[in-house]
Amino acid sequence: MNEFLDHVIWACDDLELGSRRFEALTGVTPRYGGTHASGLTHNALVSLGPRCYLEILAPTGPPSPKDDGWTRLARTGGEPRIITYCLRSCRALSELAQIAEGLGAPKAQVLNNGRVTPAGVNLKWQWVAPAFERFGLAFPFFIDWLDSPHPAAMAQTSADIELERFAVGHPHADELQRSLSQLGAPIGTYTAAGCEFRVQLDTPRGTVSL
16 A cells, blocks of 8 residues: 555545445445535545545535535536545645645645544644646645544444555656655556546455446
């Protein structure tokens, strides 16, 4: 497993339906994670290792003028799908933002977010999302969990599930890999016609590709 991969986002327009779909594929029941501070999205999680998890992300309600970018992304399409991913880096988030700006991304702001888990644990984190137009969602956002416990530890289930493979497809795969390496968080890439992802899980029901 890549040491920098923090989580992968599998988005859908209904969290309950998405969770049932994941359970039908893998035999593993996702754990409800809570509502984000914006109140617009909530999630269910599946641990893929000590510090890596799959996040099933969905809107909390019907379409609204208040919908943000994450909510709109989750509403599009039919079947749940991987929309992007999150990395950790050995660099501070503020330093990452500066390096990304030097590579051609607009200045990115380090933001705060949080949610309260069903067990009452108050999770707080910081994140930054450098935006490269040429990469789109093939380029990740980055996270620092501060003093919060890592969600992967709280999302563990009695059934074993592991991430066998994660890679990002893009027409400029080599350039994407170079940019991520310069930010201190390399990831596997491959050449593809558009932005796509290869996610392969080892589950109680065998190998599953999302």
